[in-house]
Amino acid sequence: MSPDTIYSSDSLSGDLIASVSDLKVYFQSKQGMVHSVDGVSFDIVDGEMMGLVGETGCGKSVTARAFMQLIQTPPGVLAGGSIHFKSQKQCKKCTGSGCDDCSNTGREIVDLLSLTERQIRELRGDRIAMIFQDPGKALNPGLTIRSQVAEVFQEHRESDVFERAGIADTMSGLTSYLLKQYVRQETNFITKLLLKFPPFSLARKKVDKAINGLVSDALAETQIPNANKIMERFPHELSGGMKQRVMIAQAIACNPDLLIADEPTTALDVTVQARVLDLIKDLQKRHKTSVLYISHDLSLVRRVCDRVAVMYAGKIVETGDAETIFINPKHPYTQGLIKALPSMTHERGKLEAIEGMVPELIEPKAGCRFASRCKQKKANCDKTDPELKAVSNKDKSHKVSCFLYE
Amino acid sequence: MQIRDYIIRRLLVLPVLIIGTSIIVFALTRIGGSPIGIYLSHEMNPAEVQEMKERFHLDKPVPVQYFYWIKGVTQGDLGWSGVASAPVVDVFPKKFAATMELAIAAGIVAVSLGIALGTFAGARRNKLADHIIRVVSVGGASMPLFWFAILLLIIFWVWLGWFPIGRSDPNLFEAIAHPTGFYTIDALLAGNFAAFRDAIWHLIMPAVALGYGATAIIARMMRSSLIEELQEDYVDAAKAKGLAERVVLKKHARRNALIPTVTVIGLTFGFLLQGTVVAEIIFRWPGLGRWMASAVLRGDQATIMTYVMFTSILFLIVNLVVDIIYANLDRRVVLGE
Numbered sequence: 001m002s003p004d005t006i007y008s009s010d011s012l013s014g015d016l017i018a019s020v021s022d023l024k025v026y027f028q029s030k031q032g033m034v035h036s037v038d039g040v041s042f043d044i045v046d047g048e049m050m051g052l053v054g055e056t057g058c059g060k061s062v063t064a065r066a067f068m069q070l071i072q073t074p075p076g077v078l079a080g081g082s083i084h085f086k087s088q089k090q091c092k093k094c095t096g097s098g099c100d101d102c103s104n105t106g107r108e109i110v111d112l113l114s115l116t117e118r119q120i121r122e123l124r125g126d127r128i129a130m131i132f133q134d135p136g137k138a139l140n141p142g143l144t145i146r147s148q149v150a151e152v153f154q155e156h157r158e159s160d161v162f163e164r165a166g167i168a169d170t171m172s173g174l175t176s177y178l179l180k181q182y183v184r185q186e187t188n189f190i191t192k193l194l195l196k197f198p199p200f201s202l203a204r205k206k207v208d209k210a211i212n213g214l215v216s217d218a219l220a221e222t223q224i225p226n227a228n229k230i231m232e233r234f235p236h237e238l239s240g241g242m243k244q245r246v247m248i249a250q251a252i253a254c255n256p257d258l259l260i261a262d263e264p265t266t267a268l269d270v271t272v273q274a275r276v277l278d279l280i281k282d283l284q285k286r287h288k289t290s291v292l293y294i295s296h297d298l299s300l301v302r303r304v305c306d307r308v309a310v311m312y313a314g315k316i317v318e319t320g321d322a323e324t325i326f327i328n329p330k331h332p333y334t335q336g337l338i339k340a341l342p343s344m345t346h347e348r349g350k351l352e353a354i355e356g357m358v359p360e361l362i363e364p365k366a367g368c369r370f371a372s373r374c375k376q377k378k379a380n381c382d383k384t385d386p387e388l389k390a391v392s393n394k395d396k397s398h399k400v401s402c403f404l405y406e
Numbered sequence: 407m408q409i410r411d412y413i414i415r416r417l418l419v420l421p422v423l424i425i426g427t428s429i430i431v432f433a434l435t436r437i438g439g440s441p442i443g444i445y446l447s448h449e450m451n452p453a454e455v456q457e458m459k460e461r462f463h464l465d466k467p468v469p470v471q472y473f474y475w476i477k478g479v480t481q482g483d484l485g486w487s488g489v490a491s492a493p494v495v496d497v498f499p500k501k502f503a504a505t506m507e508l509a510i511a512a513g514i515v516a517v518s519l520g521i522a523l524g525t526f527a528g529a530r531r532n533k534l535a536d537h538i539i540r541v542v543s544v545g546g547a548s549m550p551l552f553w554f555a556i557l558l559l560i561i562f563w564v565w566l567g568w569f570p571i572g573r574s575d576p577n578l579f580e581a582i583a584h585p586t587g588f589y590t591i592d593a594l595l596a597g598n599f600a601a602f603r604d605a606i607w608h609l610i611m612p613a614v615a616l617g618y619g620a621t622a623i624i625a626r627m628m629r630s631s632l633i634e635e636l637q638e639d640y641v642d643a644a645k646a647k648g649l650a651e652r653v654v655l656k657k658h659a660r661r662n663a664l665i666p667t668v669t670v671i672g673l674t675f676g677f678l679l680q681g682t683v684v685a686e687i688i689f690r691w692p693g694l695g696r697w698m699a700s701a702v703l704r705g706d707q708a709t710i711m712t713y714v715m716f717t718s719i720l721f722l723i724v725n726l727v728v729d730i731i732y733a734n735l736d737r738r739v740v741l742g743e
Contacts, residue, residue, distance in 0.1 A: 070642050070645060117651075121648045125646060133639075139640055140662070141738060142662050151649060185649075234738075
């Protein structure tokens with residue numbers, strides 16, 4: 001780990017919500033280990049929108065999935081690093097008064113990668129939520145919108161459901177047991193049958209109604225018209241934009257601390273893209289959620305994000321303020337990316353492209369990954385890895401990993 | 407279209423299909439020659455033979471014979487079974503019930519075990535349990551029924567003596583009334599637990615033998631389609647909501663994995679009916695299959711016609727049920743279009 005990173009190894013400074021440090025995710029393949037994510041480090045400041053930019057296959061989605069432990073192992077291998085996350089729970093050591101372990105925040109800091117299945121499940125969908133790239137694929141085609149959005153409340157907001165149903169205090173004995181099974185989706189054949197008949201069916205209907213209310217509120221939050229009607233539909237009956245709104249509603253249902261948006265507009269029509277993007281931005285501002293926004297579109301990221309990290313072939317090549325990176329890119333790859341953006345001032349029929357191909361990530365050699373395509377290549381670019389370092393002493397936040405600036 | 411409308415429409419088409427099938431089957435059996443042989447004996451003189459031919463309308467052209475057959479069917483007369491030495495109508499219901507009991511038991515074994523094993527293996531891809539289940543299903547799909555049945559017979563009846571053969575213990579069978587012909591149901595209706603236990607005990611071995619092949623096919627289909635579904639984005643999205651592995655598997659992935667499996671289940675039903683012939687002969691099960699086997703060997707065409715007609719109607723109904731379940735699982739399917 002480079003010494004000038006702003007986090008220490010097992011804590012977060014006060015204003016950070018999450019910190020990725022030296023994350024390494026490899027995948028086994030017949031040709032060898034694919035180093036998809038190879039030592040990625042970045043921070044997410046509480047309440048900001050952080051952009052992660054890179055072309056297809058550079059490892060940005062893998063990084064995002066690592067937050068939720070959604071990488072299948074095998075073939076995936078978590079080869080190292082950590083993702084520290086500030087949870088809502090009180091710090092165990094100082095019980096909220098602030099100590100060194102929790103950087104005086106009073107909140108427990110966990111390493112998402114080393115949590116057990118049960119612990120990460122508590123965070124998933126509740127404190128950390130994810131919006132997927134293609135809403136057509138990320139919604140189950142066989143279940144109604146209602147039952148899919150409801151699952152978030154059933155999993156994380158059991159007490160809210162009972163409270164809204166108005167039976168929180170009156171429940172007892174068998175009814176309570178059955179309804180809890182029902183909400184937790186743990187019913188078996190017998191309990192399901194029991195819930196179909198009075199007196200249990202009456203309480204169950206109240207619970208259903210409460211869940212309906214929660215779902216319809218969540219859908220209304222994302223400006224879905226006729227939420228009550230949409231609820232009973234199946235995903236294939238909705239348009240792409242509508243489906244993505246459902247996904248967003250599902251993700252923000254529990255008001256998460258961190259929202260991971262994995263190319264949320266890529267699969268949508270251009271006209272819908274802007275509206276979905278505005279929706280995310282608007283929700284982020286209102287709920288003060290931190291967002292990790294993943295995209296291959298630099299201009300899009302500039303529009304919504306506060307800070308940006310540019311990824312290339314499994315590594316972060318440049319990170320800093322969104323505006324700074326756009327106006328004053330340092331890394332040759334970032335420069336190439338920005339040049340490649342089509343704009344009104346371009347001559348017709350002329351579009352810049354970065355020459356060459358993305359290198360193979362199977363057992364990569366030492367040296368800068370971009371060296372083979374770089375026009376400003378120097379002698380040591382092929383031999384040693386450049387480190388991510390601040391560009392100047394004035395601006396510590398703008399960092400680049402390139403020998404040109406050493 | 408409403409599912410109810412669809413069912414009604416399909417049921418209306420059913421008679422047309424049945425008449426079509428009956429014409430084909432009738433023509434095919436008659437190609438095998440006149441069925442007169444089964445009604446004759448050595449002592450008959452030519453005049454008596456002629457009389458028999460006239461009695462069964464076998465002196466008329468084949469198309470006319472068909473209409474006589476249809477006329478008989480509408481009047482509840484399915485012909486005379488030479489093998490059973492009784493009218494087909496009298497023997498058929500009992501034998502049919504026996505066969506259906508066996509086929510349904512085997513179907514339950516195949517569907518429940520097939521789906522369970524397939525899900526188990528698919529969720530534990532490339533682990534030990536998966537490998538074992540795969541070996542077992544390859545065995546089931548490739549072992550001939552007659553061989554596997556004999557194997558079971560030797561081990562569990564001859565050597566271990568755990569399971570009996572035949573359909574029932576005669577004394578227990580006589581002790582209860584048989585309104586439905588299904589021994590298990592009759593025993594339950596009579597409230598006779600000993601008879602019920604006897605019925606189940608006799609049913610296990612033939613049902614397992616008969617269901618094994620179908621189990622294997624269903625398990626393999628279920629496994630591969632579950633593995634495919636588990637790669638889908640919605641599975642990750644479900645996990646990202648914090649759902650337990652169990653809910654992700656049972657509520658999300660298995661449901662969609664069942665879609666192709668249900669089609670296969672419908673097809674294996676035909677496979678089961680066909681298998682009853684062998685299973686009934688080996689386990690001495692007094693059902694249609696055994697009756698049918700002797701009917702084919704002795705040219706008992708009235709029996710053959712009835713058997714084929716009934717099994718085709720069953721198959722048509724099973725396919726209708728499969729279509730309905732399919733539409734229920736895959737919401738993108740629009741019935742009747």
